[in-house]
Amino acid sequence: xxxxxxxxxxxxxxxxxxxxxxxxxxxxxxxxxxxxxxxxxxxxxxxxxxxxxxxxxxxxxxxxxxxxxxxxxxxxxxxxxxxxxxxxxxxxxxxxxxxxxxxxxxxxxxxxxxxxxxxxxxxxxxxxxxxxxxxxxxxxxxxxxxxxxxxxxxxxxxxxxxxx
DNA sequence: CGCAAGATTATT
DNA sequence: ATAATCTTGCGA
Numbered sequence: 488x489x490x491x492x493x494x495x496x497x498x499x500x501x502x503x504x505x506x507x508x509x510x511x512x513x514x515x516x517x518x519x520x521x522x523x524x525x526x527x528x529x530x531x532x533x534x535x536x537x538x539x540x541x542x543x544x545x546x547x548x549x550x551x552x553x554x555x556x557x558x559x560x561x562x563x564x565x566x567x568x569x570x571x572x573x574x575x576x577x578x579x580x581x582x583x584x585x586x587x588x589x590x591x592x593x594x595x596x597x598x599x600x601x602x603x604x605x606x607x608x609x610x611x612x613x614x615x616x617x618x619x620x621x622x623x624x625x626x627x628x629x630x631x632x633x634x635x636x637x638x639x640x641x642x643x644x645x646x647x648x649x650x651x
Numbered sequence: 652c653g654c655a656a657g658a659t660t661a662t663t
Numbered sequence: 664a665t666a667a668t669c670t671t672g673c674g675a
Contacts, residue, residue, distance in 0.1 A: 558659055559659055579658055594659075636657085
């Protein structure tokens, strides 16, 4: 499994490297198909755009930790903190090809299928036998596009998907 | 303390 | 295109 320093880089640099690779969360495994990158005070769409708040605080912390938040009162979303400490950013996992459930397209559906909730918030994606990512393949071809579901759109092409 | 907006999804 | 549903963060 990859270690913490791997996540200590800009989100948009890491995202394509993780596409097609193996993610493990407790009993579940799958291959990452779709990731969005988020930054900090230069990224209006990011939760960490302005100040540190109770919710986004972890985005300002050490890389490689799990950031979970609830959206629209119904769905949890799964993120991994990026950038060195004090520089906020995250990777937003949107879709996975899961060995058990098949393709799960949608961040809310992923958390529902894998039972991810706030208990995962603040846990590690490194040095953790239960949660982590293993790079066991050559880099895969991918496409980029605009991030979806955001209104403060800055037109950045920070959505990364495995090419069909 | 009130209120609008939100990194979504299923349905029309 | 819109409802469902509730937390968060902002302003007063």
